[in-house]
Amino acid sequence: MTARILLIDDETAFLEILAERMKARAMQVATASSAQEGLEKIAAGNFDVVVLDLRMPEVDGLQTLQTLKEKYPALEVILLTGHATVKESVAAIGLGALDILEKPADLDALTEKIQIAQAKKMLIVEQRAQARVKEIVVGKGW
Amino acid sequence: MGGAMSEHADHLGTQGLQFFGKVSASISHELKNVLAVLNENAGLMEDLSFAAERGKAIAPEQLQRISGNFSRQIRRADAILKVMNRFAHSVDHSRARIDLTELTTLVATLAGRLAAMRNITLDVIPPAEDITWETNPFLLENLIWLSLEKVMACSEGGGAVRFRLAKEAGEVVLSITAPIQLPADLVTNLPAGQVQLLSALAARLVLGPTGSELEIRLGCRESPAVGEEATGGEGKKG
Numbered sequence: 001m002t003a004r005i006l007l008i009d010d011e012t013a014f015l016e017i018l019a020e021r022m023k024a025r026a027m028q029v030a031t032a033s034s035a036q037e038g039l040e041k042i043a044a045g046n047f048d049v050v051v052l053d054l055r056m057p058e059v060d061g062l063q064t065l066q067t068l069k070e071k072y073p074a075l076e077v078i079l080l081t082g083h084a085t086v087k088e089s090v091a092a093i094g095l096g097a098l099d100i101l102e103k104p105a106d107l108d109a110l111t112e113k114i115q116i117a118q119a120k121k122m123l124i125v126e127q128r129a130q131a132r133v134k135e136i137v138v139g140k141g142w
Numbered sequence: 143m144g145g146a147m148s149e150h151a152d153h154l155g156t157q158g159l160q161f162f163g164k165v166s167a168s169i170s171h172e173l174k175n176v177l178a179v180l181n182e183n184a185g186l187m188e189d190l191s192f193a194a195e196r197g198k199a200i201a202p203e204q205l206q207r208i209s210g211n212f213s214r215q216i217r218r219a220d221a222i223l224k225v226m227n228r229f230a231h232s233v234d235h236s237r238a239r240i241d242l243t244e245l246t247t248l249v250a251t252l253a254g255r256l257a258a259m260r261n262i263t264l265d266v267i268p269p270a271e272d273i274t275w276e277t278n279p280f281l282l283e284n285l286i287w288l289s290l291e292k293v294m295a296c297s298e299g300g301g302a303v304r305f306r307l308a309k310e311a312g313e314v315v316l317s318i319t320a321p322i323q324l325p326a327d328l329v330t331n332l333p334a335g336q337v338q339l340l341s342a343l344a345a346r347l348v349l350g351p352t353g354s355e356l357e358i359r360l361g362c363r364e365s366p367a368v369g370e371e372a373t374g375g376e377g378k379k380g
Contacts, residue, residue: 011175013211017182021189055171057259058300082174083167103174104181 003118004028004046008038008064009053009080014103021107027114035059039067047075049117051110054081054088054100062091069096074124076117080105154281154342157335161284168255169226176219183211225251232279239276243268246305246316249286253294261300264290269307275314275360277343285339285358286316289347292328293320293356314360323353 005027009015015031022029030045032038035056042050050068054061065077079092079100089100098117101110187208190200228248243266250264257264275282293303301321308315329347332340340347344361 011179013179013215014175014182017179017186017211021182021186024189055259058261060259082171082178103178105178107182107185 002026002028003048003114003121004030005049005051005114006030006032006038006041006045006047007051008032008035008056009051010034010056011053018107022111025107025111027111035061035064038064042068042072042075048121049114050075050077051080051114052077054079054084054092062088062095065092065095065097074121074128076121078110078113078117080110153335153338157288157339158280158284161287164256165226165229165252165287168252169222172222172255173219176215176222179215180212183208183215229283232283236278236280237276238279239274240279240282242273242275242307242314242316245279245282246286246307249283249290250305253287253290257294257303260294260297262294262297263302264305265302266305267307269309273307273309273314277360281339281343285336285343285345286318288336288339289318289356289358293318293324296324296328297321316358316360317350317355318358319350319355321354324349324356326353328356 005022007015007019007022007029008031010033012033015033019029019031030041030047032041035058038050038052041047052061052064052068056064061079061081065079068075068077073096076098077096079097080103081100082103084092084100084102092100098120099113101113187205190204194200225248229252232245232248247266250266254264290303297303297320299321303321304317304319306317306319308317326349329349332347336347339345346359346361348357348359349355350357
């Protein structure tokens with residue numbers, strides 16, 4: 001199964017080419033040039049992984065990350081940023097980011113992180129399904 | 143006396159370094175973005191050549207688009223570095239006659255990215271006639287930057303912040319107009335470093351008549367050399 005990926009970055013020249021390269025690798029990619037647009041797309045669509053810029057106008061990446069993890073705990077978020085301080089990196093991991101990559105990043109490295117994110121998400125979904133099945137079995141006394 | 147002078151220099155030095163650090167961090171972040179775009183375009187060329195090796199034709203428009211992207215980002219990086227270079231050279235002389243519109247525009251350009259992060263646009267409205275002033279260029283840039291930070295911190299909803307320069311009764315007034323009313327305590331209880339900066343520049347910080355302008359009033363005489371005491375700001379030393 002191909003991961004559905006949303007790229008959120010205010011640097012549209014970067015976003016456009018990265019999305020094009022990922023699509024050429026048969027990835028399902030959508031883009032958003034602001035945190036607000038990203039949140040709207042996530043609410044309307046069904047994404048597995050978000051690649052998020054840490055520094056954006058209006059709402060910054062850490063705030064967006066917090067909102068995303070609160071609303072969609074199973075969604076995996078990879079931060080992609082120009083610079084991240086140690087404090088920001090610790091905060092991001094604490095908020096549930098899968099990893100932080102520094103720009104300019106190698107697409108193969110990003111792809112690898114996306115694959116890890118997808119595997120992690122699938123594991124969580126599987127664990128939840130198993131827990132639900134167990135709940136039903138116990139509930140019915142089977 | 144010597145101790146007070148040294149403390150004075152320490153405050154100005156620390157504040158100046160913080161200013162330099164913030165500007166450098168912002169510029170390096172912008173350059174990282176440029177590199178990221180160049181990196182993706184280089185990657186796209188590599189992808190195309192890889193496909194071409196396997197017999198897929200490359201459309202000339204694709205190459206033109208990539209080369210256009212490279213040129214745009216190179217121009218962008220060049221503009222960023224020019225501004226950075228001008229800023230770096232502002233510490234060359236502790237006293238120089240400067241064009242205030244040019245200096246204000248430089249600070250506005252340096253702060254452009256940080257303003258955009260808050261959804262704020264910065265406009266410098268030039269005066270009818272050029273206004274020049276003999277001062278310490280770096281300290282004045284620092285004062286404008288700190289004043290702009292104050293105005294932006296109050297402008298939470300974003301909007302346009304405008305710089306206007308004028309001569310009034312022997313003073314030069316640089317107004318920084320916010321899209322909202324500014325709090326009256328914006329010009330009181332200033333940190334020691336800012337009070338000393340105002341003193342070193344023989345400047346005052348006041349609120350303008352409508353309450354939405356923060357005014358830097360450059361004294362009735364041009365600023366003294368650093369270390370020479372002048373009239374202070376409206377804040378208190380703390």
